[in-house]
Amino acid sequence: MTAYFKNIKNGFKPKNYINYVVITLFLIISIISQPKTSTTTLLANMGFAIILAVSLNLVVGFLGELSLGHAGFMCIGAYIGTFISNQIFDAIGSKLVVLILTMIIGGLIAAIFGYIVGFSALRLKGDYLAIVTLAFGEIVRDICKNIPAFGGAMGLKNPHRYGNNLYIVAFVVALIMLILIQNLIRSKHGRAITAVRDNEIAAKAMGINVTYYKLFVFVLSSFFAGVAGVLYGSFNSIILYGDFSFNKSIEILVMVVLGGMGSINGSILAAALITFINTFLQSKLPGDLSALRLLVYALILMIVVIFNNAPALHKYKEKYSFSALFAKVYGKITDKFYAKHPEKKQARITDDSAAWNRVPSKIKMDEVLSTDILPDDKNNDTDTEDKRDE
Amino acid sequence: MNDKIVLKTEHLGITFGGLKAAQDVNLNIKEKELYGLIGPNGAGKTTVFNMLTGVYKPTTGKFYLDGEDLTGKSEETINKKGIARTFQNIRLFNNMSVIRNVLVGLHNQPEFRCSPFESMLRFPRHFENEKAMRDKAKELLRIFGLEEERNNLACNLPYGKQRKLEIARALATNPKLLLLDEPAAGMNPNETEELMETVRKIRDEFNMTILLIEHDLKFVSGLCDEITVLNFGTVLAQGTAEEALNNPEVVKAYIGN
Numbered sequence: 001m002t003a004y005f006k007n008i009k010n011g012f013k014p015k016n017y018i019n020y021v022v023i024t025l026f027l028i029i030s031i032i033s034q035p036k037t038s039t040t041t042l043l044a045n046m047g048f049a050i051i052l053a054v055s056l057n058l059v060v061g062f063l064g065e066l067s068l069g070h071a072g073f074m075c076i077g078a079y080i081g082t083f084i085s086n087q088i089f090d091a092i093g094s095k096l097v098v099l100i101l102t103m104i105i106g107g108l109i110a111a112i113f114g115y116i117v118g119f120s121a122l123r124l125k126g127d128y129l130a131i132v133t134l135a136f137g138e139i140v141r142d143i144c145k146n147i148p149a150f151g152g153a154m155g156l157k158n159p160h161r162y163g164n165n166l167y168i169v170a171f172v173v174a175l176i177m178l179i180l181i182q183n184l185i186r187s188k189h190g191r192a193i194t195a196v197r198d199n200e201i202a203a204k205a206m207g208i209n210v211t212y213y214k215l216f217v218f219v220l221s222s223f224f225a226g227v228a229g230v231l232y233g234s235f236n237s238i239i240l241y242g243d244f245s246f247n248k249s250i251e252i253l254v255m256v257v258l259g260g261m262g263s264i265n266g267s268i269l270a271a272a273l274i275t276f277i278n279t280f281l282q283s284k285l286p287g288d289l290s291a292l293r294l295l296v297y298a299l300i301l302m303i304v305v306i307f308n309n310a311p312a313l314h315k316y317k318e319k320y321s322f323s324a325l326f327a328k329v330y331g332k333i334t335d336k337f338y339a340k341h342p343e344k345k346q347a348r349i350t351d352d353s354a355a356w357n358r359v360p361s362k363i364k365m366d367e368v369l370s371t372d373i374l375p376d377d378k379n380n381d382t383d384t385e386d387k388r389d390e
Numbered sequence: 391m392n393d394k395i396v397l398k399t400e401h402l403g404i405t406f407g408g409l410k411a412a413q414d415v416n417l418n419i420k421e422k423e424l425y426g427l428i429g430p431n432g433a434g435k436t437t438v439f440n441m442l443t444g445v446y447k448p449t450t451g452k453f454y455l456d457g458e459d460l461t462g463k464s465e466e467t468i469n470k471k472g473i474a475r476t477f478q479n480i481r482l483f484n485n486m487s488v489i490r491n492v493l494v495g496l497h498n499q500p501e502f503r504c505s506p507f508e509s510m511l512r513f514p515r516h517f518e519n520e521k522a523m524r525d526k527a528k529e530l531l532r533i534f535g536l537e538e539e540r541n542n543l544a545c546n547l548p549y550g551k552q553r554k555l556e557i558a559r560a561l562a563t564n565p566k567l568l569l570l571d572e573p574a575a576g577m578n579p580n581e582t583e584e585l586m587e588t589v590r591k592i593r594d595e596f597n598m599t600i601l602l603i604e605h606d607l608k609f610v611s612g613l614c615d616e617i618t619v620l621n622f623g624t625v626l627a628q629g630t631a632e633e634a635l636n637n638p639e640v641v642k643a644y645i646g647n
Contacts, residue, residue, distance in 0.1 A: 004514045180510045187509035187516060188497055188523065195483050195494045202481040205443060207469035207498040207563055216506060 047170025077229025110226025118218030495562025
């Protein structure tokens, strides 16, 4: 047991755990301040967005496959969760127990569909997989619309709304998911997943079971999307199939792109930011002006893309990016600490400081954002050459 | 050197449509042997490698590793059974640090087995494995003189070191047979010299059997115990370096009449 804690202590890097602390603090402050109903709605939506964005980042950022059907998994979770909760609510009676049960069931059923979609990821790449996942999302939505038990086009009614405190559950679930996904990424399995992304042929030659990891990531990601869907369903009094349209998938993808593919903290921040801006602008812009919020949305995205990619802005980026600012602050604190305890500096494991968060992804931002079909990335071109060669 | 045969191929061949890329390739590679596979461009050398690693499924013939038939198995399975390779055009995991590249190579070692759920819930085994894997990776990097650079991104290494890292990563999978695809390509004479030393060292320290493709005849004749010469997918000559390279057919294939 002591050895276990010693292991944790040896590998401990505060930077890796800061997001847990921030989310916990954020949640505690929210609970203490006893928010109004409008604020709880915002907080709950933030929670859902964080779960969706981080789970999509697992597929897009870490596995490097473009999925446009995340709202489809969410749709499955929402419909199944609400349907089951309507059936079993009277037998159980406790809202929280019902919610937890439905989260597990809804998540598992979404995961089964994730497994099926994952199979297409084994054969298809890039644009083609994007098309398949996109179609999947739309098909699921339409099927749900046409099932009589799910209320048809009128929507599925949910008489047992969880209530305003759902944001607490949402954040706790988000935190649990964050711990699980971060632990996965920072393990040998995370290395295998990123190896598949970086160079599939080399990963296979190293004996990495590509099939297994692709399916695993799709299943895990769709499980959490399903859970987010169940939470979303239990927060609303009616579930409409229109809520899970293609736009929803794109909104989640924008969060991932905005936060940086392969960056978990970035996804969290972007998810919170976009949800906030959405809600804020919706309340501030009266009447027809509310259409402008989509413009603001686009502007933010453009600014971020330019800031990240323009060579002229590179030195500002180095100075003022989140990681640079953090390194500055953290460096000052640690410098002071090590000035007092020089012997501890030696003892620290300085190994392997290259952060996961800065790993660039196979899918380039402009490829995702442009509507043109771009030629396959360079990697794939050389693949075919290599096989033909000699 | 003993006479135990590690890799045995029987009439190995593959056709792409009407093109006979490799035909009737018979190799018998003994334990701890350095075996060279040479031939002009387009002779089918990399095709043979791709068949031996499962990228292509041979259309005729079989191959055996330590007596076990591995014909038509998947790339992952063949790697797990003990054939590791490097690539002609380097294929590192460019966006990962040097040590992580080697750690990926260690992924399948039975002593580091750990399910994703154990990692996600941070079971004690996860920490033990990570520590042991890291130690082993560092040890491998030390042998190749890459220990100092272990935290750099793989794509930032100079060319020669990338080649070495690729070999280190292949060795991390603990193979019985190592396939090197043009390890000296693009290297200057000094680097080639150094690489020869490295390859010999690998053979001696790891008791490794090595099959390599190379165009540099000096490299091959200085290093290999035995050579097979391919041309247009067929075997031209087999034997010790001197025998094979002085074979009139081989001279003809390389220089012309």
